[in-house]
Amino acid sequence: MSDSLLVNQMRKAGISFSNDNSVTLFMNGQQKFDDMFQAIRDARQSVHLEYFNFRNDSIARLLFDLLAEKAKEGVEVRALFDSFGNSSNNRPLKKRHLRELRKKGIQIDEFDPIRFPWINHVFSRDHRKIVIIDGKIAYTGGMNVADYYIKGTKQVGSWRDMHCRIEGHEVNTLQKIFLRTWKKVTHQDVHGASYYRGFTTPKYFVGLKPDTCSTAGHKMVGIINREPRTSNEIIRKFYTDAINDAQDSIKIVNPYLTLNPTLKKALRKAVERGVKVEIMVSTHSDIPLTPDCVFYVVHKLMKRGVKVWMYKPGFHHTKVMMVDGKFCTVGSANLNARSLRWDYEENAVIIDPRTTKELSDMFERDKKDSFLLTPETWNEFRTGKQKFIGWFAHLLTPFL
Structure with missing residues (x-):
């Protein structure tokens, strides 16, 4: 079983x-911000935010x-943002x-x-x-915090992304990540049992989107957290192991899918052993x-048997993977050198067929707004000059 095999591999790696978790998915920015603002x-007691x-x-x-109102009420509000992430956006x-x-x-x-x-x-950078x-x-x-997650941009059109809300023990894991980073940045040691409750009670939060799965409250979740020098390879290991463990199907949506040799080889090997591998990337992007x-x-x-879907309506900034209909991941990590080799990243790994199906259903819906990459559609999509630029760009993969 690919799910139990992966869990054992990740546990051996320290995850x-x-x-005892619930996971609620948000398929767009409006859903995410409406829910988060209500919470x-x-x-x-406390609101902690860490964003790129x-x-x-x-x-x-x-x-x-809203945060200022809560601070006035006596709620502790702590927020972190990445210096490079701030300076690299056009409204810093x-x-x-x-x-x-x-x-x-x-x-x-x-x-x-x-x-x-x-x-x-x-x-x-802290991504x-x-x-x-x-x-x-x-x-x-x-998702970071920006209007374009709701309104889109003139450059790429609508902006698609995924987020989730977790309730259960893994809230404590995310709190540990935040407070460790907070201490690194501010040298303030914030601790105490009140920060690590991990569970909510009925009517504590009102009006939030519920986890409607029959497995709500019983979902197996692990948090994979990449930090330079302490857990350099964990994101790479997760994706490599998950792909190598797959027996039936792999579905990936990722915006900056430049990959590394190990992941390319794992995907090719998966196809060779009969796994149906599907990847979705956008025809539009926010960077050159x-x-x-x-x-x-x-x-x-595509030439090695992977089904590639080219998403047309806007920019699919989503970073998810679904394997064998049994487990999935939602998080911040791209499948490029920055996320795999350099940046601070974090993904939730959800071992639950029903949550995985929700994401797979999204994938199937989005295929209707995509075209399948074939030798014919490739030549229609890319000119000779563009193909050359792509060849040149792939030489820079370690830096993209």
Whole structure:
């Protein structure tokens, strides 16, 4: 059984799993922010947020206004954002914004500031997206805080992404990750049993989207957390082991699927042993060059028997994988060099057929808005010049 085999492999690698969790999926930004904002309104003790960036737009302002209200009520509010993530978006938080937020009681700090002319730690950025409320519920997935998760952008159109809410023991794991990072950044040691409740009680949070699966409260979940120097290979190991363990099917959605040689080989071997491998990538992207490399890579995989679906309506920023209909992952990790070799990343691994089916159903729906990559559609999609750019881009895979 691929699911039990994977759990054993991950446990040997130091990942703990608990089987008392609920997981609620959010298929778009509106669902995520509506649910998370409602949970924050009900916060009584603490709200902890760790994001790659808070884009200084309307959704962030609504969030910070709400957090300021909670701070005024006496709720502890702590927020972290990545320095590079902030400076690389076109609506960054400025120092004056941070001063204003701190005056309102929001403890907000910057992960590993980049100080010119010395480009320190430019390759080890905090790409995680974690929110923990009262130590009882947690949110994680692929979305930062920005309007475009709801409104899209002119450049790519609609912006698709995935997030989830976890209730159960693994909330404590996410809290440990946040507080360890908070201590690293601020040198403040925040601890105590009240931060590690792990479970909520009826009517504590009101109006949240329920986990309607029959397995709610009994889902096995593990958190894989990549940190440079301490758990360098855990994301790579998870994906490699999961692909190698697959017996029936693999479905992957990932925006920056440049892969590494080990993962490419694992996918080819899966096809050779009869596993149905399907990958979905977007025809649109928010950054240059990387998509050219992605198109080159998936074309090569298509020629080896992988079914590649090219998503057309907008940008699919989702990072999920479903294996054998038995387990899945939702998180922040891309399948590129940055996530696999450099950045701080975190994924939830969910050993549950029903949650996996929810994601697989999403995949099947999105196939209707995609075209299947074939030799014919490849030549229609990419010009000779674009194919050359893709070949050149793939030479830069270790840096993309």
